Amino acid sequence: MERSYEKYFRQNRLPHLWCPGCGNGIAMKAIVEAIEKKGLSQDNTVIVSGIGCSSRASGYMDFDTLHTAHGRAIPFATGIKLANPDLNVVVITGDGDCTAIGGNHFIHGCRRNIDLTVVLFNNNIYGMTGGQASPMTPLGKKATTAPYGSVDRPFDACHLAEAAGATYVARSTAFHEKHLVDMIAGGFENKGFSFIEALVQCPTAYGRKNKLGSPANMMMWMRDNAVMKAAWDKLPEDKKIGDKFPIGCFYKAEALDYDTAYDQVIERAGGVAK
Amino acid sequence: MSKARLMQGNEACAEGAIAAGVRFFAGYPITPSTEVAETMAKLLPKVGGKFVQMEDEIASMGAILGASLAGQKAMDATSGPGFSLKQELIGYAACAEIPCVLVNVQRVGPSTGQPTAPSQGDVMQTRWGTHGDHPVIALSPWSVRETYDATVMAVNYAERFRTPVVLLMDEVVGHLREKVELPEAGELELYPRRTPKKTRAEGYQPFEPDEDLVPNVADFGTGYRIHVTGLIHDNTGFPVGSPEVTENSIQRLHEKIARVGEEIIHTEEYFMEDAEYAVVSFGGTARTAYEAVQNARKKGHKVGLLRLMTIWPFADKAIERLAAKVRGIMVAELNYGQIVHEVRRAVNGQCKVELCGKYNMKAFEPAEIEAGIDALCGEA
Numbered sequence: 001m002e003r004s005y006e007k008y009f010r011q012n013r014l015p016h017l018w019c020p021g022c023g024n025g026i027a028m029k030a031i032v033e034a035i036e037k038k039g040l041s042q043d044n045t046v047i048v049s050g051i052g053c054s055s056r057a058s059g060y061m062d063f064d065t066l067h068t069a070h071g072r073a074i075p076f077a078t079g080i081k082l083a084n085p086d087l088n089v090v091v092i093t094g095d096g097d098c099t100a101i102g103g104n105h106f107i108h109g110c111r112r113n114i115d116l117t118v119v120l121f122n123n124n125i126y127g128m129t130g131g132q133a134s135p136m137t138p139l140g141k142k143a144t145t146a147p148y149g150s151v152d153r154p155f156d157a158c159h160l161a162e163a164a165g166a167t168y169v170a171r172s173t174a175f176h177e178k179h180l181v182d183m184i185a186g187g188f189e190n191k192g193f194s195f196i197e198a199l200v201q202c203p204t205a206y207g208r209k210n211k212l213g214s215p216a217n218m219m220m221w222m223r224d225n226a227v228m229k230a231a232w233d234k235l236p237e238d239k240k241i242g243d244k245f246p247i248g249c250f251y252k253a254e255a256l257d258y259d260t261a262y263d264q265v266i267e268r269a270g271g272v273a274k
Numbered sequence: 275m276s277k278a279r280l281m282q283g284n285e286a287c288a289e290g291a292i293a294a295g296v297r298f299f300a301g302y303p304i305t306p307s308t309e310v311a312e313t314m315a316k317l318l319p320k321v322g323g324k325f326v327q328m329e330d331e332i333a334s335m336g337a338i339l340g341a342s343l344a345g346q347k348a349m350d351a352t353s354g355p356g357f358s359l360k361q362e363l364i365g366y367a368a369c370a371e372i373p374c375v376l377v378n379v380q381r382v383g384p385s386t387g388q389p390t391a392p393s394q395g396d397v398m399q400t401r402w403g404t405h406g407d408h409p410v411i412a413l414s415p416w417s418v419r420e421t422y423d424a425t426v427m428a429v430n431y432a433e434r435f436r437t438p439v440v441l442l443m444d445e446v447v448g449h450l451r452e453k454v455e456l457p458e459a460g461e462l463e464l465y466p467r468r469t470p471k472k473t474r475a476e477g478y479q480p481f482e483p484d485e486d487l488v489p490n491v492a493d494f495g496t497g498y499r500i501h502v503t504g505l506i507h508d509n510t511g512f513p514v515g516s517p518e519v520t521e522n523s524i525q526r527l528h529e530k531i532a533r534v535g536e537e538i539i540h541t542e543e544y545f546m547e548d549a550e551y552a553v554v555s556f557g558g559t560a561r562t563a564y565e566a567v568q569n570a571r572k573k574g575h576k577v578g579l580l581r582l583m584t585i586w587p588f589a590d591k592a593i594e595r596l597a598a599k600v601r602g603i604m605v606a607e608l609n610y611g612q613i614v615h616e617v618r619r620a621v622n623g624q625c626k627v628e629l630c631g632k633y634n635m636k637a638f639e640p641a642e643i644e645a646g647i648d649a650l651c652g653e654a
Contacts, residue, residue: 066343079337079344084494266319
């Protein structure tokens with residue numbers, strides 16, 4: 001079996017710290033597969049992450065990598081991209097990191113259409129701190145800080161990204177690994193803010209609290225409930241019930257990315273872009 | 275034609291930053307620092323640099339750290355409330371050793387306080403605002419021209435020591451307009467971005483300290499594939515849960531600045547030759563203190579002025595020398611008493627130390643500091 005993706009990992013930093021059965025490793029591998037698929041240069045690609053389980057990924061990946069502060073990956077990434085537009089900048093974040101403490105940065109990154117590819121590992125919970133509710137914990141699901149079930153209405157991060165101005169929005173799951181690779185690769189193709197939500201299983205915190213069974217059971221739940229966008233669009237509203245959710249590329253738009261737009265500012269000011 | 279220009283401190287700060295090689299600025303509007311951002315927005319694209327107005331104070335600090343890691347000299351400007359918000363990433367910059375300059379044009383606090391009356395109330399926040407043990411360099415200019423020079427110096431120190439440097443201004447100097455002649459480009463000595471001295475094959479480690487204890491961290495995109503984190507890390511840049519590494523790392527962060535000692539501690543003395551008493555002051559307040567000392571001399575008081583331009587690291591030696599020479603010191607500062615505690619610590623009981631503080635939205639009048647000098651000298 002070909003293991004061409006191994007060169008994208010820092011072998012001396014492995015094994016990773018994620019729990020057995022965690023979906024983060026699948027999502028991390030999907031990113032490097034997409035990088036390989038699109039032929040992005042290892043020396044010219046920067047991986048930026050926030051804080052939390054998802055964000056530990058940056059340390060394992062053999063690129064220039066930046067493990068920032070909680071919620072702040074997108075501002076750091078914005079500075080990197082503007083300072084050196086030749087770099088491919090990939091952000092790895094989690095549901096708490098991106099939509100709670102980093103929520104403001106997330107929507108403004110989308111609004112600016114800065115050329116980043118943001119992959120959100122959504123495990124529906126704060127895993128690193130032991131299983132507290134996040135803004136993407138589904139209604140009624142349990143967490144250590146929602147012992148009677150969450151009453152906080154969750155974000156649909158894809159809707160949020162689209163409404164805020166992202167020019168590429170997609171979702172996939174750890175079960176649909178090949179599809180996830182395609183969704184991330186689509187993000188690399190887009191010159192602008194690309195957002196990919198990767199649903200990943202957290203058997204230790206979210207799964208255990210909510211009696212969702214083994215990691216395999218959690219992935220089978222993804223298989224049974226994810227509906228490809230084309231099929232989802234044909235589905236009558238009364239069938240979009242229970243745990244069913246759509247996956248695929250939900251939105252694509254042509255719009256000037258921030259860095260190209262700023263080059264026009266430099267031109268108008270009479271300067272010479274570097 | 276005269277090269278003299280009329281400009282305010284905030285504009286001189288922006289001009290100094292560009293002259294020092296800053297090519298990236300991220301900011302968020304806040305009075306009384308906004309003119310720094312406005313001037314950068316206008317001037318940066320002319321030199322091929324970039325200005326971005328971020329969504330909040332934290333984001334603008336994050337953006338300059340990202341830009342700095344990608345190889346650009348970077349700056350951000352704010353005032354008290356924004357300074358509070360930036361503390362998180364000031365600590366990040368100290369731990370991950372990312373060069374950056376943060377301008378704080380102080381106003382009255384706490385909280386929203388009195389926008390945007392002058393104050394020097396952020397002295398201690400500059401030192402201890404972010405959590406954990408960390409070093410900081412802070413410079414406080416007293417004129418428009420010195421704001422320009424101090425900004426250049428701040429950028430140079432940030433690059434040399436790979437540490438955040440705070441340009442601690444106050445509203446008095448930020449909004450003061452003076453005639454200045456700025457140096458020609460090329461007259462300035464600029465500290466270049468540090469670069470690796472080894473290749474990957476030669477066993478390069480991004481956080482291995484050089485002889486001056488500062489690491490030569492590779493810029494992103496130069497092929498070194500480094501890892502940067504706010505976790506305590508060893509020379510490889512990767513986190514380690516080791517007591518020894520933690521202790522060495524925190525020690526080195528402090529020592530890389532402490533070891534240069536007096537070299538970065540800038541002070542000025544006025545009328546000190548025969549002085550029996552001294553006023554210690556800084557920033558905009560030092561301008562008023564200068565006039566008050568002159569007036570007091572006319573009344574026969576043998577008083578001088580020590581002006582601190584470097585606020586942090588604190589000028590312990592200059593204060594010790596002063597304490598050995600004079601019978602009493604008065605600290606004039608536009609707050610409830612902050613630098614005075616440092617002065618008392620350095621004086622260590624060698625002479626009396628009084629505070630002349632003010633915190634009512636108004637800058638000092640010379641007469642107020644004179645009255646303090648009268649009391650200081652009269653009681654002797």
